[in-house]
Amino acid sequence: GESVGLHLPTLSVQEGDNSIINCAYSNSASDYFIWYKQESGKGPQFIIDIRSNMDKRQGQRVTVLLNKTVKHLSLQIAATQPGDSAVYFCAEMNTGFQKLVFGTGTRLLVSP
């Protein structure tokens, strides 16, 4: 399930399930969006990106959906594996300012 509190929102899934991580972005002028995976004590790792002229993009086991109307971004991970356990951040950019703004993050816990 998903929980929100004083700590990072956490999504707990079973190995093999599909995971959906959501993100609400703040700037309607943002036109480029990226999902990052961050493991404990490491820097963010690029997963997938999408530009504002698209509403869906697929990678290997991952899909990003963009809904500009409600300023919502989601990351879908198919057949989630224990190695997918990490904190996932969405980031938005207004390319006019070339500055990445990170969301609050969601911790994904995958149990075998």
Added chain:
Amino acid sequence: GAVVSQHPSWVICKSGTSVKIECRSLDFQATTMFWYRQFPKQSLMLMATSNEGSKATYEQGVEKDKFLINHASLTLSTLTVTSAHPEDSSFYICSAALTSGGPGDTQYFGPGTRLTVL
């Protein structure tokens, strides 16, 4: 390809001392490098943007005299935390972009430097 390294990976220092953190792009030249700070269980917050050969652009609320940034070459940027205090303890992460950091110019992140100020 597109590997960014940071040195040191962790550092412990006494309050009042200065600490320098290096960020290197190992296999590409980075016109623009970015410095972020991340507190435990929080997101990354951009501190400053540095372009090779020019002064860094600091985000609102970041003291430029406390966090000195030098981008002397296309493969190296340094962040110096001057007169560090315990509240400066954090995870400092750099990223490097191939050109100007726009769309398609992916930012490649370093592994981060854990700073603990006693």
